[in-house]
Amino acid sequence: MSYPYQIKSFEEYKSVYNKSVMDPEGFWGDIAGHFYWRKRWDKVLNWNFKDPKVEWFIGGRLNITENCLDRHLGSLGNKPAIIWEPNDPEEHHRILTYRELHTKVVQFANVLKNNGVQKGDRVCLYMGMVPELAIAVLACARIGAIHSVIFGGFSAQSIADRLMDAQAEYVITCDGAYRGNKEIPLKSVIDDALVQCRFVKRVIVLTRTRTPVSMIKGRDVWWEDEIRKVETMGNPDCPAEEMDSEDPLFILYTSGSTGKPKGVVHTCAGYMVYTNYTFVNTFQYQPGDIHFCTADIGWITGHSYIVYGPLSAGATTLLFEGIPTWPDAGRFWEVVDKYKVNVLYTAPTAIRSLMGFGLGPLQGKQLSSLKVLGTVGEPINEEAWHWYNENIGKGRCPIVDTWWQTETGGVLISNMAGVTPAKPSYATLPMPGVQPVLVDENGKEITGNNVSGNLCIRFPWPSIIRTTYGDHERCRTNYFSAYENMYFTGDGCYRDEEGYYRITGRVDDVLNVSGHRIGTAEVENAINMHAGVVESAVVGYPHDIKGQGIYCFVIFQGSHGDENLNRQDITQTVSRIIGPIAKPDKIQFVPGLPKTRSGKIMRRILRKIAEGEMENLGDTSTLLDPAVVDEIKKGKL
CATH class of the missing domain: 3.40.50.980 (Rossmann fold)
Structure with missing residues (x-):
């Protein structure tokens, strides 16, 4: 199976990107023509970001499994x-x-x-x-x-x-x-x-x-x-x-800034076209390659780059039941050698964790089959990027640093392996059809290079979120209300002098722990269900392995008794209500929380304390009880 839409050079990328922005409908219509349709679409795109309403390949009829399975039976x-x-x-x-x-x-x-x-x-x-x-x-x-x-x-x-x-x-x-x-x-x-x-x-x-x-x-x-x-x-x-292009394909729940998880809805046609296109181009997949994405199918990465993207492209996809450190920290590398893996796609958390075991687990591992390395879930730090490049890729495998979200369905910003330039810790350039914009707090576009702002996208791509299941207003409020006529990603971003994008982390109340998004409100709700807890506030802090750790400030009722036991009880409560993935890393018992006179918790102050920055806390005179900040600083873990 060949991919006529696979980009082969940086020059071609620039020309294809320009076409995709000048004529998005013509561009995506051409790509979609390579799939099997029961009935071709009547119109490529209908959209507005006010409702929001996005429809791709309107009137088209198809089934994604015919594109993932049936059409390959003859040749593959x-x-x-x-x-x-x-x-x-x-x-x-x-x-x-x-x-x-x-x-x-x-x-x-x-x-x-x-x-x-x-x-x-x-x-x-x-x-x-x-x-x-x-x-x-x-x-x-x-x-x-x-x-x-x-x-x-x-x-x-x-x-x-x-x-x-x-x-x-x-x-x-x-x-x-x-x-x-x-x-x-x-x-x-x-x-x-x-x-x-x-x-x-x-x-x-x-x-x-x-x-x-x-x-x-x-x-x-x-x-x-x-x-x-x-x-x-x-x-x-x-x-x-036979499904309509816009019939829902799946619901995948993700954490938001409020306590209740939201069901992100993706539909049949746009999701299929986009995951296939980004799979083939980001990883420069070649027929016969073995693609090993280490994610779980329970996350969007597994949906898009273990199941639908690879299978729609006729690829061989490797599914791994275990974890990277069992029975020892050489397990990933054994799997790579055993199946002659060509593409390895994993999370920076896994890389940082494996770095901690040193080079011993790599002894005797060839890794000579690898052609492309990838990272997903969170920005990769430079140290981990270089370790991955030198020890796993042996300096000869391009690393694609992919940025995307459950809501985007597929990769939005990433270098393409060996085709567009890579830069350690940078996602670099947008995929064709993706139009990133940096804006300030007021929604004013920040132009030029060497600038930072909130990352938005100004035009829909085929696998953009369609709604949050059963609550369309929540979809509008979360993603389309902050800035007019734009999808707001919730991430901050820096654009360097060459125009490459670097994701700098969440700007809302969502943590990125080991590449998984966890809403602070969700963790707070779980902590507050513990009988002894009066109130809590949760923030993120830098964590060597996970990227971000969960730091909890908790007001506990009456005498603490055994603080460690109380901490374990709270941790157990969070595990039972959300799951072990949301376990707090640090729980600090505090006499009060820094609140404004209107009762709003000043998380900015808590975030700085959690990060160890005790001096530049900004103006605390407007707080209801400024003295509480000194108490919190004294008890910092």
Whole structure:
């Protein structure tokens, strides 16, 4: 399979970029013409950022799984689509060719139909990183059901919140999952969540860990039993449901600056075109390459660059069940050598963590198959960039530093491997069709180079968020209300003298912890549920491994007793309500919080204290009780 739209030189990038900005509809119409459509679109684009309303390829009819699977069967049927490396290196790996993957997706699509799932129904997936997760995602898309994957580290309460928001009546899970030396009891967490979600009609359970589970008659069924039923029917075909371009494909929940997670909605056609285009161009993917994205499918990176982007491009995508440090810190490098991986796409947090083990785990690892390295989830610091470049890429593999978000669907700003220039810690240049703008607090555009501002995008790209599920006003308020006629990313950004972009971090109340966005309000809500907590305020602070750590200032009721025990209790509360991913790194007990006379917490002051900057705290005279700041400074952890 060749990619006529793959950019091959910096000169070509500049010319393609200009075309994409001068004639976006002509540009994206040409790209979309390379896919399989049941019916071509009538109009490429209809949009305004006021409502907001964005529609791409209007009137087009298609199914994304025909583009990911069916159209490849003739030429790529016997080529590996998915390589699965299990958590335990002693366990046998699995390889699914495009033909085998197609068969399994059709089979499971029929299982879903047999269990009552119809087009438009929401299906929640809470599974480990097994091939069946990708199969279930694609089976939902095949029959037009809307999938919502929840990361296997979220708590029962977080799952219940998402199930209720999506009104998802169907759940697919595993008995358990392996993660390093831990076993995660997925089905039992689902059972706890479903106490609040009586509307769930069916739970399909895959056997993975053989953990004993409770199976409720009439609600819970085994994946394997349901597959056997389809086999006894003679494995009938399951033709792909014809979908409108703008029909929802999936909902993916992400943290915001308020406590309630929001369901980001992506639709069928624009998302497909954009993830494919950015996959092929960012990584300069060549047919036959092995692409290893280390993310979990529960995050947007896994949706776009493990499943949909690679499979729509006929690529071989590697799915890894384990973690980079188990059974030892050489695991990633073993996987690279074992499968002759060509493209490695991982998070700066993982790189920084592996740097901490020194070069010992790299001994005896060849890594000679690698051609392209990538980073995702957060800006990469220069030290980690150079370590990655020298020790993993051996100085010969371009590093693509990709910047994007759950809401953007695919990479927005990044160098293209070996085609456009790289600069350590810079995302560099926008993808074709993406028009970044820096603005000041008042929304006035900041022009020229060597400037900083808030990062906005002034024109829609095909995989832009369409809405937040069930609450369109929230989508408008969050992304389109801050600055007129622009999508606001929530990130600060610097543009250097050459016009390259460097993301400088969140400018709202959202933390970026290990590449995952966590709303401060969400963590505060969880802390405040602890019986002894009166009030709390959460800020981010620089963390050597995670990028940002979670620092909590907590007013605790009465005498503290054992402070360490109280800290552990609060940490446990946050884990139970959100999940271990949101565990606080530091909890400081304080007598009060710095508040204005109107009752607003001055987070700016808390942020500076957490970062260790005790002197330049700005004017504190307007605070209700300025003395509280000195007390907080004294108790800094």
